[in-house]
Amino acid sequence: MRRLSVAMSMVMACAALTLGQGEAQAVIVINYPDFSNVAGLTLNGDAAQVGNVLRVTPAAFGQAGSVFSTTPVTLASNASFSTYFQFRFTDAGGACDGQGCGADGLTFTVQTVGNNVGGAGGGIGYAGISPSVAVEFDSWNNGSVDGFSSNHVGINVNGNIDSEQLSEIIEADLNAGDIWHAWVDYDGVAQVLEARLSRSNIRPSAPSTPPHTIDLASMLGSTNVFAGFTSGTGAAFANHDVLTWVLDNSYHPINPVPVPAAVYLFGAGLVGLAGLARRRG
Numbered sequence: 001m002r003r004l005s006v007a008m009s010m011v012m013a014c015a016a017l018t019l020g021q022g023e024a025q026a027v028i029v030i031n032y033p034d035f036s037n038v039a040g041l042t043l044n045g046d047a048a049q050v051g052n053v054l055r056v057t058p059a060a061f062g063q064a065g066s067v068f069s070t071t072p073v074t075l076a077s078n079a080s081f082s083t084y085f086q087f088r089f090t091d092a093g094g095a096c097d098g099q100g101c102g103a104d105g106l107t108f109t110v111q112t113v114g115n116n117v118g119g120a121g122g123g124i125g126y127a128g129i130s131p132s133v134a135v136e137f138d139s140w141n142n143g144s145v146d147g148f149s150s151n152h153v154g155i156n157v158n159g160n161i162d163s164e165q166l167s168e169i170i171e172a173d174l175n176a177g178d179i180w181h182a183w184v185d186y187d188g189v190a191q192v193l194e195a196r197l198s199r200s201n202i203r204p205s206a207p208s209t210p211p212h213t214i215d216l217a218s219m220l221g222s223t224n225v226f227a228g229f230t231s232g233t234g235a236a237f238a239n240h241d242v243l244t245w246v247l248d249n250s251y252h253p254i255n256p257v258p259v260p261a262a263v264y265l266f267g268a269g270l271v272g273l274a275g276l277a278r279r280r281g
């Protein structure tokens with residue numbers, strides 16, 4: 001009995017840690033420790049569930065896919081949110097752009113509908129989706145719209161692939177097959193969007209792109225949004241997989257990131273779309 005009590009205390013401490021220091025009001029509304037169950041998500045175009053990952057596009061020519069929450073996420077009144085996800089690009093093939101092979105990348109996108117797909121290839125499954133804001137992880141140099149970079153992170157708006165902010169990723173090639181950790185945070189009071197990227201699960205103190213000032217609530221015209229991912233391939237390709245995803249509908253940067261056991265507990269204790277759908281199913 002005593003042993004059980006100690007075990008429960010440890011479990012509760014673990015759950016509290018997941019919330020982050022002093023962030024008791026954080027509410028995780030999307031929580032997929034993996035994608036062995038994709039209930040609560042709408043898969044569009046060439047996106048598919050493969051094993052326990054979301055394959056937003058497969059390693060094949062000319063693909064375009066997207067995955068969004070099936071029901072809208074209600075953000076804080078000022079449209080604030082924080083999200084964390086892991087992704088990985090594998091089996092790069094087709095043409096090469098002179099700075100490695102594989103294309104075209106992945107975006108995290110927030111928009112007002114959940115069942116559309118943007119342009120393939122350099123459109124990264126995002127081109128033309130408006131109104132929207134996206135963070136792109138772009139692995140193919142499409143010339144001036146990409147700042148002539150073959151490996152960069154950018155902040156895009158309203159389906160335009162010519163980024164508002166763009167920074168070269170120098171840590172490694174996106175197409176090298178590593179697991180990447182990404183954080184996207186929007187502080188709707190300060191109206192600042194930041195993106196962070198690392199192969200470590202420790203959230204970098206500095207953002208990976210210059211902070212971008214944007215009035216998301218006005219731009220989208222609603223704080224009920226669809227959040228998710230888009231991807232595209234063209235003459236070059238790769239598997240563009242999302243491995244895990246957590247979204248808080250307020251500004252609470254997800255740090256430290258959930259470890260799998262704590263994520264499960266967290267999802268069971270609060271409302272996660274996946275958990276909700278499982279209970280319904």
Ligand SMILES: [Ca+2]
Nearest residue numbers: 100139140150
């Ligand atoms: Ca590249």
Ligand SMILES: [Ca+2]
Nearest residue numbers: 138140142146
């Ligand atoms: Ca590109």
Ligand SMILES: [Ca+2]
Nearest residue numbers: 138145146154
């Ligand atoms: Ca780009």
